[in-house]
Structures are given as structure tokens and as C-alpha cells.
Amino acid sequence: MVQILDGKITATKILEGLKQKTSTLSKKPYLAVILANDDDSSKIYVNSKEKTSNSIGFKSCVYRFDKNITQGELIKLIHELNQNPDINGVLVQLPLYSHLDENQILNLIDPKKDVDGFNPINIGKLNSNDNPYAVCCTPKGIVNLLRAYNIELAGKHAVVVGRSNIVGKPLCSLLTNEDATVTLAHSKTKNLKAITKTADILISATGTTNLITSDMVKKGAVVVDVGIVRMPNGKIKGDVDFEKVKNIASFITPVPGGVGPMTIASLMENTFELYLKQNGI
Numbered sequence: 001m002v003q004i005l006d007g008k009i010t011a012t013k014i015l016e017g018l019k020q021k022t023s024t025l026s027k028k029p030y031l032a033v034i035l036a037n038d039d040d041s042s043k044i045y046v047n048s049k050e051k052t053s054n055s056i057g058f059k060s061c062v063y064r065f066d067k068n069i070t071q072g073e074l075i076k077l078i079h080e081l082n083q084n085p086d087i088n089g090v091l092v093q094l095p096l097y098s099h100l101d102e103n104q105i106l107n108l109i110d111p112k113k114d115v116d117g118f119n120p121i122n123i124g125k126l127n128s129n130d131n132p133y134a135v136c137c138t139p140k141g142i143v144n145l146l147r148a149y150n151i152e153l154a155g156k157h158a159v160v161v162g163r164s165n166i167v168g169k170p171l172c173s174l175l176t177n178e179d180a181t182v183t184l185a186h187s188k189t190k191n192l193k194a195i196t197k198t199a200d201i202l203i204s205a206t207g208t209t210n211l212i213t214s215d216m217v218k219k220g221a222v223v224v225d226v227g228i229v230r231m232p233n234g235k236i237k238g239d240v241d242f243e244k245v246k247n248i249a250s251f252i253t254p255v256p257g258g259v260g261p262m263t264i265a266s267l268m269e270n271t272f273e274l275y276l277k278q279n280g281i
């Protein structure tokens, strides 16, 4: 019988813990979010980050820009936020408008305030298993969800499908640090099915609906779906053919209600942890 990896319940527990700890603090953790993109999904994600942080007693501010924002203005804002002692975490929602240079912006965030863990210092620290100031939120959320269900990672073959800088690549580093044996597959991988069939833990993060079908999954595998695609009817779908794959997997995440809430919970954990480090606690 398959078990559902319930990200909503697990994230709610994490958020309740953070809310309780925050209630005892006189000065509150403070998250700054920059939205320089008019894409609908990014707006939804940013609203949800703002709402969640306020709901657990953090302070937050969102800087929303139209497409006239220049690289220079954004750089100036990043410097201001880096220097503002009240701000603990700085998050730049990706992607940015196409005329902006994403890598240059991520490079400029103070690694100690880089709540997303995307600055090259933090990516390097993650890759060398050397205590990054913050670990990228979706990979961290996935590992925390697996831990919450006592799923062992050491020695397991984890197959990650999708090589994005936000999920696939940092997830491979994190799983490697957790002693999993990791294979990274992507859109140019030949014979994907032969590889996914060998996965003890299969994680798909591509945004291609029904990419992972039941014939691609080993009996008893743990299946994690990071995909989020909004269908024309407004429903959200993942990468995995959930209805069929659930008959083969031992554990599976739903979409929605799986990885999504865990990403937000990890962002809040990162904000809290950066706050503690910056205050020498």
C-alpha cells in the first residue's frame, strides 16, 4: 500500500515550531523579497512567501518592479539590503525579466543573507559539504520531507530528473552529502526509462506533465514530484502520472500538497537560521 508524503502536514508542523520560537523573540526575523518579473506563477509564489512569513510572526517586505527596472537599480537595492542590519534574508525571485543579468545579481547578495542559497559561495559550500549559510529551499524541503517519513538515503540510488540551478543540481549535491548514490538525468539523457527503473528514490523536477509513467518506476520506489504546471482548467499537475505510479511506488508526493509547501517551510527555516547566526545566537 502506497504512503503519501504529505508536504502540507509536514510543513505545517515546521511552521508551527518556528512561530512558537519567534513568539519569544523581541526582535523578529526579517525577510526581504524582490520580484522583478510579471510572470503569474512568480507573483503567486511571492505572495505566498510574504503571507507565510507574516503568519509565523516574521517581518517581511516585497519590492515589486515593472519591466522598466534597470540592472543598476537592482544592484543598488541589493547593496542597500546587504547593508541594512534589520534585514536577515534577501530573496530574488527567479526568473528575472530577460533584460536583467540573474547571475550578476545572485553574486552580489551577501552570502550571510542569501536565504535561497543561490550565491556561488553557498553553492560552493554545499558542493563541498562545508556548512553553507543557507541550503537551497526546494532541495532542503525534499530531504526534510523524506526524513519526516524516516526514509533512509545512505546507500540508496537516487535518480534526479532535471538539471536546473534551482532544484536538480543543488539537490544532487545535497543527496550526495546524505550518502546517496546519485544520478542526474535531463532532457538530453538517452533511454531515461532504463535509468529511472533503477532508482530507489526517483525525483522529477522538469515541469513536463506525465513525463514519469508507471513503466519507468521500480516496484517499491520512493517517488518525489517537483513539477508544477498550471493546466488550462486552472488545476496544477506535476511530472508524474500519479494515479498509475501510486500503484507501484512505496511512497509518493501529491501535487499540489507535496514539495511546494516544504519549499516555503524551508525558506522560513533558512530565514530563522540566518537571523540566529547574524545575532550570534
Ligand code: GUN
Pocket: 091, 092, 093, 094, 095, 116, 137, 138, 166, 263
Ligand atoms: N523560482 C522558482 N523557484 C524558486 C525558488 O525557490 N527561489 C527563487 N528565488 N526563485 C524561484
